[in-house]
Amino acid sequence: MKRRTFVGAATALTGASFLPGFANAQSKEIRMIESGGASGESIQKGYIDPLKAKTGINVVRESPSSLGKLRALVESGQTGTTLFELGSGVVLQAKKLGLIEKLDWAAINPAPMFPEAKNEYGFGYQYFSTIMAWRKGAKEPKNFTEFFDTKAFPGKRCLPDYPHYCLPFAVQAAGVPIDKLFPLDVDLAFKKLNEIKKDVAVWWKAGAQPPQLMKDNEVQYSICWSGRVVGDPAFGLNFAGGKADLSFICVVKGSKPEDKAAANKLFYEMSLPENQAKAAEVISYTGPSPTLDALLPKDKLWQFPTSKQNKDVQYFENAEWWADNGEAVNKKWEAFKLSL
Structure with missing residues (x-):
């Protein structure tokens, strides 16, 4: 996959990731493997589209996700896929197997979230x-x-x-x-x-x-x-x-710093209740904002x-x-x- 990076935008964007040797550098495109179907479409409408509109960063989705696929990616030494969707129990297994990385929550700087969604190794994006x-x-x-x-x-x-x-x-x-x-x-x-x-x-x-x-x-x-x-x-x-x-989005072990910086931008968009409301229009599952109820249709x-x-x-x-x-x-x- 051809990649381009741009310099100088990180300081202007909320939740920037500043990493030694890669300050102000983030990718213009990253890849995600998710579970597919309406769930994947909700990620597109609720989070990827707003991210691209605000920052120009695009996220290319693939599916389906499984622990076996994640393990194969990491063991092959690939660096082309940055984000991976996992269930709550599988996150712990992936952590023990060394397949995912800790999230930089300070860099993400999310809007308020339910505490169980702020996992050390994953962003709980969908209940x-x-x-x-x-x-x-x-x-x-x-x-x-x-x-x-x-x-x-x-x-x-x-x-x-x-x-x-x-x-x-x-x-x-x-x-x-x-x-x-x-x-x-x-x-x-x-x-x-x-x-x-x-x-x-x-x-x-x-x-x-x-x-x-x-x-x-x-x-x-x-x-x-x-x-x-x-x-x-x-x-x-x-x-x-x-x-x-909860379903979690995790960072694949060995991901490039500039890809992780872009991923942090997506995580920030996932924390916003207005974006979670957009995602809930696609599937009747919800994001981790404590204030989301006020943005959902009262009759639903x-x-x-x-x-x-x-x-x-x-x-x-x-x-x-x-x-x-x-x-x-x-x-x-x-x-x-x-x-x-």
Whole structure:
């Protein structure tokens, strides 16, 4: 990729990065690997377009992202990709593997953000939720105890084929409150899943499956990502007990100083609530500004993971616990799946 840099603009731009030997130098174009789809389009509209309009810096997007792809990039010694999107749990793995760099938060100088979004190794740019949903007309559960009660709420279920998206809800169904979920009682979770497994028609791997299965009336209840069902009149949903999580943008290990200086400009744009509101027009996920609610359509606040009414009733993903215990839990998960 052909690159050009320009000199002298950094002092005039908010959040400039001043690095020894590269003062006032930043790239005119950098590359990012993100998760794709509407999420990627929200990055373009909300953050890249404003960045380019203000500074002339362009960000070229590619997708999809995965830990394996990041590892291959770093191990190959490439310096062409600067930014990489990772889930909260994967950020910790990437850090331990030495695949990402610390962010220079002083250089970014962001607008106010929720504290969990200011990770030492990543910018938490997009909240998303995993919640309960049901086919319209089905009896409506108010919590996961009711969701797992197939006698009182009859119908087939569709659950995630991922332990970190499934086990905490099973623990809730057993009566554990959301502020006491971690450390996770894994045995209790599997006990609850064994009680309901005969009513689980599909264990999904792709996020598009639950809404389609509900529309086709193959299942009546699902645990799914909120962005797949909110705003669709075919579904009912409830954020109560849901899992709020963050997607992070990280800096690839070995990135050039002038590329990191340009990346800091993008991070600053990502911190602005007015830009986060633009991104939320594309997908019903939200950025990390505490003042974002005031800029979102009042009649659509119920759709967004970080609106106060939803954030207050969810638990936040415990990435540290999963990083420490995920391998052992995955082995138990595979054994459980063999019993189905």
